[in-house]
Amino acid sequence: MxxxxxxxxxxxxxxxxxxxxxxxxxxxxxxxxxxxxxxxxLEPKRKHTSDTKEKVLKVYKERASLRGLERVFHVSRTTILSWLRERAQQLPTLQETLLPVQGDDVLELDEMWSFVFKKDNKRWIWTAISRKTRQIVAFVIGDRSVKTCRRLWQRLPAEYRELHSFSDFWEAYKKVFPKETHRSVGKETGETAHMERWYNTLRQRLARFVRKTLSFSKSEVYHHIVLKWFITEYNLERRHALASLTT
Ligand SMILES: [Zn+2]
Structure with missing residues (x-):
């Protein structure tokens, strides 16, 4: 013995x-x-190392479920979620990720529904994409009302508000975006093609991610955090890609 x-x-x-x-x-x-x-x-719990934290967050972004992470890394879901919130606070503002506006750029606007927790709890994601840089200039999550559309407008940096913009025929856009620079068009015109393509990417890369997140967190906060994280990194990737083109 x-x-x-x-x-x-x-x-x-x-x-x-x-x-x-x-x-x-x-x-x-x-x-x-x-x-x-x-x-x-008596025996204080061992703190997780920053190495573990980075690994967990990285794998989480590769669509691992929280339960899976908990099993593999022996980190509780509560801890992982607190790391997520912390990471979200460290992210730059969206405006900080943007390239300077180019005068002949055009904004493409669209809204896509996603759901939080239950299918009947619809949340619309509204976005404005720059046609030149493909960066997401602003986004907002809310209902499909004029009020939410106005929040999107308000989140556009001032210099981007000067640009011409295209959207579908949803009434809210006409009430919020200036007549002089905004046009409602059908998909067949191709004027909102970049925005539509971006939503396809979002669905592929984020849909499972978001749904898994929400299946346990049931929380709108995380919906927003995950989307902001995704868009921030996407914008930084775009900025990096464009910078390497010009040097
Ligand atoms: Zn003592």
Whole structure:
């Protein structure tokens, strides 16, 4: 028989004169130190390394499910979601990812529905793409109303608002975008082709990702985080691709 005996010491004063003293909220054994009167957790949970964190977030973006990640990396879903929120806060603003506007550029506008948690809980993703750079200039998630369309307009950087824009015949655009520069067109004109193609990419790369995320998180916050993360990286990739073309 092999037995290992561990002697626990107080993490504050190093004394071995300690006794068990209940459990904390997350169920960890606590001790009480008779020498320095500390109440602490006996074996603090090991913190995950930043290496693990980067790996988990990377694999998550490759559409792994949270449950899968939890099993493989032994990181709780709660922790993964907190890393996601943290990562979202570190992302640059969309405007910071944009290339300077080019005077003869054109915006293509479109809206696509996605759902949060249940199919009848529809959320529309509205986007404006630059025809020249293919960057997403602004996006918004909401219903299909004029109000949401106005939020899209408000998120356009001022210099991009000057551009001509094309959208489908949805009424909201006509009420929000200036008559002088906006035109509603049918798909057959090809004027919104880039935007439509981008949505195809989004569906392929993000659909499963988003649905899996929502199947457990049931949260609109993560819907927004994941989309913003995707668009930010997409814009940075575009900027990188265009920069290497001109050098
Ligand atoms: Zn102590």
């Amino acid at each position: 092999i037995q290992t005996i561990i002697t626990h010491k107080c993490s504050r004063c190093g004394s071995t004169n300690i006794v068990k003293n209940g459990h904390n909220k997350s169920g960890s054994q606590q001790y009480y130190c008779k020498d320095c009167h500390a109440h602490r957790v």
